[in-house]
Amino acid sequence: MPPENLKRILMVEDxxxxxxxxxxxxxxxxxxxxxxxxxxxxALEQIEECRPQLIVLDVMMPGMDGPATLKAIRSLPDYARTPAVFMTAKVQSDEVQSYLELGAAGVIPKPFDPLTLADQIRDIWNEACAIG
Known part of the structure; x- marks a missing residue:
């Protein structure tokens, strides 16, 4: 069965x-x-309203960083398995590995290319749905 089309994205970026x-x-x-x-x-206040199929999180943010935000989102029953992608300038292999261990479906390095960002996210989505 092909993955459902990705339409709704929640992005958290300071x-x-x-x-x-x-x-x-x-x-x-x-x-x-x-x-x-x-x-x-x-993001936690708006998540029910936008009902995202995929979440894109900046790693470094004041207050609640990306990993803390993902943990809070994962505690919501409807979003425990929603694929999440981290966007970060910190892309050493051990850092990327730690984001994946937190449950991220993928990591997009910053600065990203605006012309290919949608395709990168679609690829991660299709991969996440295939693993499901």
Whole structure:
């Protein structure tokens, strides 16, 4: 059975410039419905409303960082298995491995290419659905 099409993405990114570029890349180029949040707390407040199929998290954020946000999201029964992707400048192999061990479906290095971001996310989604 082919994976369902990815439509709704929740993105958590504290940098407004990066959020803007990612919104363009994912909505205008990728055709996704994107809910962009500037903090983990805001993501937790909005998750029920946007019902994401995939979550994109910045690793380094003030207050609640990406791993803490993912842990909080995983405690919500409806989102315990929602695929999550970390976006980070910290992409040493041991760092990437630690994100995967936290339950991330993939890691996208920053700075990302806005023209290929949607495809990268789609690839991770298809892989996550195949493993399911």
């Amino acid at each position: 940098e407004p410039d990066i959020r803007t570029v990612a919104e363009l890349a994912l909505e205008a180029i990728g055709g996704f419905e994107l809910t962009a949040c500037e903090s983990g707390q805001q």
